Amino acid sequence: MPRPFTPKVVTANALLEGDVVYLTEDDRWTRTLTEAELIEDEAHAQLRLLDAEMQPDRVVGPYLADVKAGPQGPEPTHFREAFRSRGPSNYQHGKQAGA
């Protein structure tokens, strides 16, 4: 049986810096997960992923990542995406440094 669709965001790494980025509803790439477009429909998710794949001059390796809706916007549901959204835990070197 196919599993029910769970909410997603489109994520990738920025071509020039390698930073983790997310696709926003208005077609920008943001470094902040809460600004990402929360996608609740499977067909729309596939379309948005295609949009991302057509931007190889800006991002590398786009994929759909699981999230859930939070008060501020999408929130990670798996620890991997939590680390990606924050940066490494041993230094203030990821995006947490800018926050």
Next chain:
Amino acid sequence: MYSYNEFDTAFLQERNAQFRSQVERRIDGSLTEDEFKPLRLMNGLYLQLHAYMLRVAIPYGTLNSRQMRQLAMIAERWDKGYGHFTTRQNIQYNWPKLQDVPDMLDALADVGMHAIQTSGNTIRNVTADHFSGAAADEIADPRPVAELIRQWSTDHPEFQFLPRKFKVAVTGSPNDRAVTAAHDIGIRIVERHGEIGYQILVGGGLGRTPMIGKVLADFVPGDDLLPYLESIVAVYNLLGRRDNKYKARIKITVHETGLDEIRRMVGDEFAARKPAFAGVDQEMLLEITSHFAPPPFGSAGTGDYDSTYATNPAFRAFVDTNVDTHKRDGYAIVSISLKSHGATPGDATADQMRVMADLAETYAHDELRISHEQNVILPHVPHRHLPAIYAALRDAGLATANIGLISDIIACPGMDYCALATARSIPIAQEIATRFDELELEHDVGPLKIKISGCINACGHHHVGHIGILGLDRAGVENYQITLGGDGTEDASIGERAGPGFGADEIIPAIERLVYAYLDLRESPDETFLQSYRRLGLAPFKAALYPAEAKADAA
């Protein structure tokens, strides 16, 4: 020390120019990522979780102060002020920007360094004993042979597209500090009737199917070494599984084909290939060996070494733990720990790299080594300079006296950096080190190697840790599995799985129970953790790890 000739330098310049144009074409959109990826990997450039990562080879772990300073400069100028030394005698930069990498490679080439074959299905950086050329127990310096293998394998047209990555390690001592048994080919320099030759191990490796290398040949004479190695790699190139990445390493080939059959095939191949060498390799080896002549050892007394040792307990602890016997009287080998309690194992800041470079230059014949245990070695230190070196290391936060002890942990980058990881490793290493420092147990516990990997690939060598920790993902939660009794030395063994894994908040208490159990179980303070484990087996340690189950069994 070995230095590149004009041919090597021109080769690196050309290669870097080529990569620079490839990066430009990727950025302007004329190369797709699919086209670019193999090209960047050929130049050691990965894409990790939060950034690109550049892996730079430090052949057989040997550096001079100029090279170390250049690594510091690169860390400062194009990265975030530090570098990560790995178990494969590489340094990894965790934060380069794509457009800066060609400049970084040029800066490396200026000091004869590069990132070629630090990725891909080729013969990777050849590693060696980090005490090479200095150890009292050494039969011969393994570095000339390692350098010969490096030259032979770099850009070797036949071996650029092997079924899988291929790793070679060399030791010149019967005490194996190079983990030769966990490499695709392990080379051990041996002596027979006064003649130097090589024992060849094949099919060792960690990763998802850990195996200890098997002896393919007990004694390969010097003249035969290179053609014999070439024959092994050629046989593997032919037989190696290309249909399944997880079965592609030579350890699987040896396992599936059988050692005897591999030996026969290598023998046939050797007979065909040997004539092509016609002594060229031996001329090369002779020429290379001359570059590894020992430094001009002096002997001008021990200075205030003895009096400092007698009166300064901190210095004494440092010497007792971090200093090893040198082959020359009046000399010592100093291991600098990159594992200060709570730090990221293997990381050094640019300033620390410069301190180590300065110490090597001022006091220690300008030589440095990187160990597979993620530490830095000053291989040739006159005793009289030890107090000054210790003082400078202490000021730089580099004098932690914990080499070989419980906090001298190998940890791969894990999910803090690595795109393949299933859990983090660095915070676990940091917490264990901090915990045992607080307990002030470290020196009582004595030699104990903990090694941590963030996934089954085993970059942190957990299979050969006395205590191995493997980070896993159990339904979206970090989980840590313990193996016990692994050993990476000449008595190599793969650790046994102790039982179910532990959550991130349970793993430190579990390690603590394990260590207290050892302290109770050991026959005397001289019996190490590994010796106790080998004497007693898994059961008592398992009982300490899983006390609830042990109680239930007894009930």
